[in-house]
Amino acid sequence: MMLAAFHAVQVYENLSQQATESVSAPPLILAAYGFVWAAVFVYVWLLWQRIGRVERELAEVNGKLVKR
Amino acid sequence: MRNARWLVPTCLGISLLMFLCAPFLIDAAPQEVTMGVVQKIFYFHVPSAITAMLSAIVCGVASAFFLARRQPLADHVALAAAELVVLFGAIVLVTGPLWARKAWGVWWVWEARLVITLIMWMLFVAYLMLRRFGGPGSDVLSSAVGLFGAVLVPFVYWSVNMWRTMHPTTSVVPTLKAPMMIPFLWALSAFLMLYVPLLMVRVRLEQGRAALDQAYLALED
Amino acid sequence: MTGVLRAAWQIARKDLVIEARSRELASMTLFFAVACILVFAFAFVDDMGRPLPGAAAGILWVAIAFSGTLALGRTFERERQSETLRALLLAPVERPAVYLGKLSALLVLMLAVELVVVALVGLLFDAPLGAAPWMLSGLLLSGTIGFAAVGVLFAAMLVRTRTRDVLLPVLLYPVTVPVVIAGVKGTQAIFAPDPNLDLAAMWLAMLISFDAAFITLSLWTFGPVMSE
Numbered sequence: 001m002m003l004a005a006f007h008a009v010q011v012y013e014n015l016s017q018q019a020t021e022s023v024s025a026p027p028l029i030l031a032a033y034g035f036v037w038a039a040v041f042v043y044v045w046l047l048w049q050r051i052g053r054v055e056r057e058l059a060e061v062n063g064k065l066v067k068r
Numbered sequence: 069m070r071n072a073r074w075l076v077p078t079c080l081g082i083s084l085l086m087f088l089c090a091p092f093l094i095d096a097a098p099q100e101v102t103m104g105v106v107q108k109i110f111y112f113h114v115p116s117a118i119t120a121m122l123s124a125i126v127c128g129v130a131s132a133f134f135l136a137r138r139q140p141l142a143d144h145v146a147l148a149a150a151e152l153v154v155l156f157g158a159i160v161l162v163t164g165p166l167w168a169r170k171a172w173g174v175w176w177v178w179e180a181r182l183v184i185t186l187i188m189w190m191l192f193v194a195y196l197m198l199r200r201f202g203g204p205g206s207d208v209l210s211s212a213v214g215l216f217g218a219v220l221v222p223f224v225y226w227s228v229n230m231w232r233t234m235h236p237t238t239s240v241v242p243t244l245k246a247p248m249m250i251p252f253l254w255a256l257s258a259f260l261m262l263y264v265p266l267l268m269v270r271v272r273l274e275q276g277r278a279a280l281d282q283a284y285l286a287l288e289d
Numbered sequence: 290m291t292g293v294l295r296a297a298w299q300i301a302r303k304d305l306v307i308e309a310r311s312r313e314l315a316s317m318t319l320f321f322a323v324a325c326i327l328v329f330a331f332a333f334v335d336d337m338g339r340p341l342p343g344a345a346a347g348i349l350w351v352a353i354a355f356s357g358t359l360a361l362g363r364t365f366e367r368e369r370q371s372e373t374l375r376a377l378l379l380a381p382v383e384r385p386a387v388y389l390g391k392l393s394a395l396l397v398l399m400l401a402v403e404l405v406v407v408a409l410v411g412l413l414f415d416a417p418l419g420a421a422p423w424m425l426s427g428l429l430l431s432g433t434i435g436f437a438a439v440g441v442l443f444a445a446m447l448v449r450t451r452t453r454d455v456l457l458p459v460l461l462y463p464v465t466v467p468v469v470i471a472g473v474k475g476t477q478a479i480f481a482p483d484p485n486l487d488l489a490a491m492w493l494a495m496l497i498s499f500d501a502a503f504i505t506l507s508l509w510t511f512g513p514v515m516s517e
Binding site for chain 1: 087109
């Protein structure tokens, strides 16, 4: 099993050398960080929207209850 | 929760500040010898993973509480935590392959830690689907799912040590030298500072929804 | 404790007697497993018509997982239709007994189906079933236990849910994939041209630890989840 693992690492290393030199790092880094920011912002924005909606509805319904 | 009004904006503010400073700290950190500059994705990738696993544990504990005591708050926390596992898990699963493409030459490999992380993420997506499509009583059912999800977390953490794999082992982080450890801890704190208010706000949304349901019921009487 | 076991045996016996008389589940599950194997076999052969190396183990376990899900869905559907599950839960029987009873009955069914399925896989893929029969049996037994342990919990849990047919696989597969992976890896180690029994033993040990964790967790949660 050790031999198999060693062989696998060799294969990956070879793959790495061939494939990684042609790929440039900065776009990947930008994409990674960009995704993090985007995901968090989208989630926070969605939360904001949903809370606003629920609170408005709640105020409405409570208003109706009070009138009764 | 009433006197915690200041907590959410404060944590969010601190987190935002930390995130804004992070790129400078990360840029100043030394480059890793074998992988070069792309390794810097690590500073967001690993804290996300830690946050996701923490959230899974929170979900599991809240689920266990809910199963035992049936307190609505426990259920709200479990749901909020599950959503955050999906959010931070997605970050891990996207930033990881972006890093891997440069470091290993492929987007994905079928080895232990990646597979189990993907499974854990899918499990919490399934949790959310059960909540959405399961109809009444799905709060109780999903607590069972949340428990299983939380049990998976130790497997994610130890899978790297159990199977000798390509993914850096868990002994890397504790042995980081100061120039790398400081930006890492900064980023980790930023993520945790973000996690707490997100969880609280999401719980507040659920409480609002529950109150709304109650109000509609009262209206019908 | 013996009360629980005795009650579990009664519940399991009920299911097995029903099955022996109708043979509905056994025939359906078996046929479905065979159909699965054939479909995958057609997909995973090379141009010369030979199966891809290492494919046999994967196909075997996928067939077990898919047909097991079918059997799970069906046994609880049957309970739901005759409202016997509610009766079982209302009866003065401890919840763990209901769980263990259903689990045992399902295990007998799945293992019986697996006997045929393994033989078929051996035939179609020229897999060396005799290379390590005890190890293979151990892997199949512990893998099936792990799968069924979670399956019975989730299937019972979803019985009253409208979308149960779709939700059962959605919930079940993420949790049981580690079991399936361990089973496949262990079986691959046995079926390989030079079998590696130490590796297979490692996977077997992992399967046993999964079983322990899953059965414990399922026993704990079955009661609270099933009571309303």
